[in-house]
Amino acid sequence: MIRWWLYCVCALILAMVVVGGATRLTESGLSITEWKPIHGVIPPLSEAEWEEELEKYRQIPEYQLINKGMSLEEFKFIFWWEWGHRQLGRFIGIAYFVPMVVFWAAGRIEPWLKPRLLLGLALGGLQGFVGWWMVASGLVDRVDVSQYRLATHLTLALIIFAYLFWIARRLSPLADAVPEEQARLSGLSTLLLCFVFLQMFLGGLVAGLNAGFTFNTWPLMDGQFIPDGLLMMQPVWLNLFENVLTVQFQHRMTAYLLIVLGLFLMLSTFRVSKRSELRRAGAHVAAFILLQAVIGILTLIWQVPLSIALVHQGFAVFVLAASVDHLAVLKGAYPIRNT
Numbered sequence: 001m002i003r004w005w006l007y008c009v010c011a012l013i014l015a016m017v018v019v020g021g022a023t024r025l026t027e028s029g030l031s032i033t034e035w036k037p038i039h040g041v042i043p044p045l046s047e048a049e050w051e052e053e054l055e056k057y058r059q060i061p062e063y064q065l066i067n068k069g070m071s072l073e074e075f076k077f078i079f080w081w082e083w084g085h086r087q088l089g090r091f092i093g094i095a096y097f098v099p100m101v102v103f104w105a106a107g108r109i110e111p112w113l114k115p116r117l118l119l120g121l122a123l124g125g126l127q128g129f130v131g132w133w134m135v136a137s138g139l140v141d142r143v144d145v146s147q148y149r150l151a152t153h154l155t156l157a158l159i160i161f162a163y164l165f166w167i168a169r170r171l172s173p174l175a176d177a178v179p180e181e182q183a184r185l186s187g188l189s190t191l192l193l194c195f196v197f198l199q200m201f202l203g204g205l206v207a208g209l210n211a212g213f214t215f216n217t218w219p220l221m222d223g224q225f226i227p228d229g230l231l232m233m234q235p236v237w238l239n240l241f242e243n244v245l246t247v248q249f250q251h252r253m254t255a256y257l258l259i260v261l262g263l264f265l266m267l268s269t270f271r272v273s274k275r276s277e278l279r280r281a282g283a284h285v286a287a288f289i290l291l292q293a294v295i296g297i298l299t300l301i302w303q304v305p306l307s308i309a310l311v312h313q314g315f316a317v318f319v320l321a322a323s324v325d326h327l328a329v330l331k332g333a334y335p336i337r338n339t
Contacts, residue, residue: 002108005099006168012092013161014317019085020154021313024207025306028081030062033139035132041090043083053079062143089131093124116167123160130156147208148241154204155197161317162193162324169328175275177332184272185265185330192261192285193323199258200316202251205241207313211248212304218297221249255293262289265326281326288319 023029032040033056044050054075057063063070100117103109109117134153137146206212221227222245230246233239239246262285269282292315299305299312 002103002113003168003171005103006164006171009092009096010161010165010168012088012095013157013164014314016085016088016092017154017157017317018310018314019088020157021207021310022306023081023085024150025304025309026078026081028078029135029145030060030138031057031075031078031082032086033057033060035135037128040086050076060139061141062138065143089128093128096121096124120160120164120167123156123163127153127156127160145208147205150208151201151204154207155201158197158200158317158320162320165321165324166328169325170331170334172333174329174333175277177330178273178275181273181278182330185268186327188261188265188268189323189327189330192258192265193327195254195258195261196320196323199251199254200320202247202254203313203316205247206251209242209244209247211244212300212309214244215248216300216303218301221245221252255296258289259293262286269326278326278329281322281329284322285326288315288322292316292319
């Protein structure tokens with residue numbers, strides 16, 4: 001029951017990633033200018049309350065410099081996206097906290113598992129704070145949120161997903177770890193997982209800078225595989241985070257590297273292990289990475305249509321899940337403990 005509860009929370013986080021992507025792509029994230037963890041559950045219920053919310057939005061740079069003259073109906077469209085995003089976040093918190101309390105009170109949670117679940121709860125609370133920290137960056141002196149904070153917000157959501165999925169997967173009846181498999185594959189599997197997280201952070205930077213709307217050709221960028229202008233900003237390190245060309249380029253290059261790592265992990269798994277479960281996990285990693293690369297290319301060359309862009313962002317979670325799954329199968333189920 002605990003395992004399937006955690007899987008359900010992971011599914012909700014997947015939905016949150018997709019809704020968050022839609023909120024970003026519809027430029028809705030700054031439509032609610034206040035953080036009201038309790039009172040924010042209730043949306044405007046009258047015309048006067050809607051006008052009040054719109055008036056608050058009129059005070060920020062995004063309205064004044066980009067959306068000046070926006071009608072109330074247009075404002076409602078972006079408001080509902082952000083409101084829905086926040087409500088889903090609240091629902092995930094309830095869906096995690098309430099069952100945990102029930103399982104805990106019923107004595108269904110072993111002592112060794114309790115601190116792990118409490119850490120998941122703490123990460124969820126931190127994510128709520130990071131979400132507002134991100135929104136606050138776009139309310140003064142900017143017309144959008146900081147790409148640094150957006151990438152941090154997205155990456156933390158994926159860390160929470162991976163953490164809970166790791167616990168749930170290792171609560172499954174997996175076969176015991178094989179020392180030879182672990183010795184030969186765990187380093188490579190861990191390395192791939194690290195690069196998956198790096199690629200997702202880079203994807204957050206791409207989203208934060210709207211870099212996907214530029215250089216919409218593949219495999220060349222601006223007519224070159226390695227384009228000019230990658231290091232035009234000073235200091236040089238700034239290009240990695242703020243140069244639109246460089247940010248998209250490094251996202252592309254990391255994707256190529258992940259394809260190589262994914263295929264190498266699959267082939268290594270097939271060579272080292274005879275276990276069908278581990279072989280299947282390795283095949284999933286390679287197949288999901290290849291499919292995600294195709295979706296990413298289509299997103300780019302079609303100039304980021306909302307539907308395909310959301311598929312790209314959502315399917316990234318499946319790539320992450322496959323990467324965690326391979327490592328979990330390699331590690332085996334949690335040992336049974338009597339304390």
